[in-house]
Amino acid sequence: MTDIALLIHKYLKEELNSRERQELEEWKTQSESNQHIFEKLTNDEYLLSAISDAYKIDPDEVAQRKINALIDSDQQTTATKIRSIWPRLSVAAAILVLLSITTIYILRKKQEPGTDLVNTSKAKQDITPGTHKATLKLSDGRSIVLDSAALGQLAKQGNAQIINKKGELVYSAPNKGGQEGAVLWNTLSTAKGQTYHLKLSDNSVAWLNSESSIRFPVLFTGDKRQVEITGEVFFEVAHDADKPFTVMARGIYVNVLGTKFNLNAYEDEEAVKTTLVEGLVKVSKGDQGKQIKPGQQAQVIANEIKILDNVDVDKVTAWRQGYFRFKEDKLSEAMKNIARWYNIEVVFEGSAANIEISGNIHRSSNLSEVLKLLAAIDVNTRIEGRKLILKAQ
Numbered sequence: 001m002t003d004i005a006l007l008i009h010k011y012l013k014e015e016l017n018s019r020e021r022q023e024l025e026e027w028k029t030q031s032e033s034n035q036h037i038f039e040k041l042t043n044d045e046y047l048l049s050a051i052s053d054a055y056k057i058d059p060d061e062v063a064q065r066k067i068n069a070l071i072d073s074d075q076q077t078t079a080t081k082i083r084s085i086w087p088r089l090s091v092a093a094a095i096l097v098l099l100s101i102t103t104i105y106i107l108r109k110k111q112e113p114g115t116d117l118v119n120t121s122k123a124k125q126d127i128t129p130g131t132h133k134a135t136l137k138l139s140d141g142r143s144i145v146l147d148s149a150a151l152g153q154l155a156k157q158g159n160a161q162i163i164n165k166k167g168e169l170v171y172s173a174p175n176k177g178g179q180e181g182a183v184l185w186n187t188l189s190t191a192k193g194q195t196y197h198l199k200l201s202d203n204s205v206a207w208l209n210s211e212s213s214i215r216f217p218v219l220f221t222g223d224k225r226q227v228e229i230t231g232e233v234f235f236e237v238a239h240d241a242d243k244p245f246t247v248m249a250r251g252i253y254v255n256v257l258g259t260k261f262n263l264n265a266y267e268d269e270e271a272v273k274t275t276l277v278e279g280l281v282k283v284s285k286g287d288q289g290k291q292i293k294p295g296q297q298a299q300v301i302a303n304e305i306k307i308l309d310n311v312d313v314d315k316v317t318a319w320r321q322g323y324f325r326f327k328e329d330k331l332s333e334a335m336k337n338i339a340r341w342y343n344i345e346v347v348f349e350g351s352a353a354n355i356e357i358s359g360n361i362h363r364s365s366n367l368s369e370v371l372k373l374l375a376a377i378d379v380n381t382r383i384e385g386r387k388l389i390l391k392a393q
């Protein structure tokens with residue numbers, strides 16, 4: 001097989017031939033670790049953030065953390081496993097070159113004679129991040145857990161085929177002539193520490209954040225497309241002028257034709273927030289209704305709809321790109337996202353809840369990376385089981 005690092009390099013330059021593309025796809029499907037490495041190396045925002053972090057925080061610490069994390073994740077304890085992981089180590093080496101190219105010289109300059117550049121000792125017990133996992137409830141009451149063990153065709157609901165790919169649930173619709181019959185509803189839900197995305201039968205896509213759900217018809221019939229959500233979902237709606245798309249959440253309605261938007265309707269949030277990325281949507285509550293344009297956010301509190309201009313859309317949608325992005329956010333708000341993703345309880349002592357936090361953290365990081373950011377803003381942390389206790393210094 002061709003060297004994997006070279007294949008990914010050619011993938012980024014769009015120079016793969018059909019045989020090489022097939023080899024890369026086969027390697028990606030061999031393990032979740034392979035898929036994880038590929039996603040990181042081909043994620044522009046992750047690479048840019050990693051390099052940016054090197055200038056925002058301590059470059060020595062950033063580069064060393066990333067090197068340690070990759071080496072620790074790929075270390076094996078037996079000689080028989082070394083040969084099988086060599087392709088992954090090759091890719092890890094390629095990632096190290098990209099991530100540490102702007103910081104490695106600083107590490108070398110500060111390194112004391114006789115010391116190792118990389119500390120490969122295992123860190124103390126840590127809390128791992130969330131993962132691609134969800135539960136699908138079918139119209140007949142059956143539930144299917146979606147993870148790496150449940151891939152391929154899962155079921156048939158009416159005339160639709162349900163196929164589970166890695167981190168994505170796909171509803172394959174028949175020709176239009178076969179879409180008549182009773183409407184069957186399915187529900188996809190994520191718990192704390194889970195995320196998933198769904199391709200509906202009309203080719204619209206919904207990304208579910210943690211503690212979220214979407215109830216949807218297996219096939220859209222009639223003259224409308226309608227779904228219901230809880231939690232937070234990012235939508236990329238396929239355009240169909242003859243079938244408007246409506247999302248219901250906590251008593252509000254978001255009506256669209258074809259667009260991209262984020263809908264945050266968590267029960268522990270005061271407002272239901274609709275943030276528009278692209279297109280045009282109308283947000284309604286009761287007899288009120290307001291349209292928003294890209295870069296605007298509609299906040300619904302009680303029966304009032306408030307429109308905010310020039311919203312930081314990248315910050316709102318960072319979770320879908322695999323990041324936590326904080327910008328002068330109070331810890332009381334920021335830690336809600338952390339708690340959902342790491343499946344922990346956060347407790348504030350003293351005035352810690354009012355401290356502001358800014359910075360970016362990749363969602364694939366262990367909780368210890370969050371703690372380092374908290375330490376930088378003078379917040380003491382203590383972990384008791386799955387409870388994180390924060391106290392201002």
